[in-house]
Structure formats: C-alpha cells, structure tokens
Amino acid sequence: MALSIASREVDGVTVLDLSGRITLGEGSVQLREAIRDLISKGSKNILLNLGDVNYIDSSGLGELVSAYTTSKNQGANLKLLNLTKKVKDVLQLTKLYTVFDVLDDEASAIASYK
C-alpha cells in the first residue's frame, strides 16, 4: 500500500497522519513534498504520526532523516509519534531512534512543543 498523508492542526502543532509504507517509489517522495510544503508555509511544530506505518526501507529512513534535518535548519521542530514495532526496531537498529524525539502519546506530544 502506498503512503497516504493527512494533515491537521492541534494547538499550534501540525500533525501529519501517515498511513502505509515509506519506501523508495511508494511514499518517500510524498513525505518529502509534505515536509517541504509545511516548511514553506512557516510551520514550526511538526509531529509525524507513524502509527499506521508498518513498513519503512532505507530510502524511507533517509527521508525521515532529511525531514528532521530540513526542519531543524529552517527553525522547525519535528518529532515522531506512535512508532509501530517494526519501524521502531529499524530505527533502533540504525541508531536513529536516539536522533529523533519519539513520543507515544499524542496529548503529551502536543504539550511537549509548549
């Protein structure tokens, strides 16, 4: 299943609800464009909800890293929410888990931006 992305605003935080796979050709480009779009619109607080992402490949990991770096360089704060076990395992294996700010509860995640 390709990646679908829905955007919503919660207390000044832009939440992107991602569903599907983040892989080369099946989602990495959509994610890149979504982040660029938010940055260009001046979003400073971005929360990626990965609760329905059950598959990520090395290209998808690269896109998450790029999203994080792009956001940071533009003064935005990007965090990850609701990692599935598979995505969490891959992030831990590649030592990226410690790079990102990862949260398990949306209310706490939203509050963490204040």
Add this chain to the structure above:
Amino acid sequence: MNKPDTGKMTFTLPSTMESVSEVEAAAEKMATEAGFDEDELFKLAMAVREAAVNAVLHGNDYDPTKKIAVSLENTGKSLVMTIADQGNGLDPDSLPDPLAPENLMRGTGRGIFLIRSFMDEVRFRQLDPGTELTMIKHLPAEGGAAS
C-alpha cells in the same frame, strides 16, 4: 509444522521499481510457505527489497537495456536468494559505516547494512559486468523460531 516445500524459481526482469516489488512479493511468498513468522518475514522481505533496489537503482541505474537476474531457492534448510545486476560493480568493503557518528545523519547508505543485519549469510561476487548478491536465511527449526 509441515516440512517446507523445496524448490527454485529464477527470473530476469527489467530495471524498474515494478521489478523490485515483484521480487519482494515472490520472496515474501516463498518465505511464508517456508514457515517464517511475521517478524522474520518482514526482515527477509526488506532485505530482498533493499537488494533489488540496489541492483535496479545503484547497479543498473534504471537502464532499460540492463536486466536483473533473480534466483529464489528453498533448499529445505535455507532460503537462498540471489540478485545480480549488470552495473559497474560494487566493493562492499568500501562502503561507509552507517552507524558511525559522522554518517548517522546521511540520507543514504543503510541498505547493505540492513541486508547484513537481517540475513544469516550475505555474499558478494563480482561479475563481468555487474554484482551478484547472495542472501541466505536459515529455515525456522521445526517447532521453534527462526535463527
């Protein structure tokens, strides 16, 4: 658990992302029939996908005149999965360590690392031209989990 069916399939595919998905699906089907659990299926499918992407993208550079050759075999003891490209070759020893602090934030360079992490044995062989990557995953022991 029933004894897994042994068998081998080989195919030659164009250098496209559709081929990557086809190889991944075929490997996942063979692994499912061999009795791997969901966690191991995920790892195996991802390793095969990464290998196919390497062959199509980094090896053949989407060149329509170049093909990838794929072999998937259940030997009864292991799944042996081989993917060969017709590219300029790859020196696996020259790849940067993606876990090194200076490489951690790079956008690329994790594919071979994931393959090596998820498979039991990984071998590279240089072709003329191209690279052949063989990945081996031992079958789950009867009544137990995969290694």
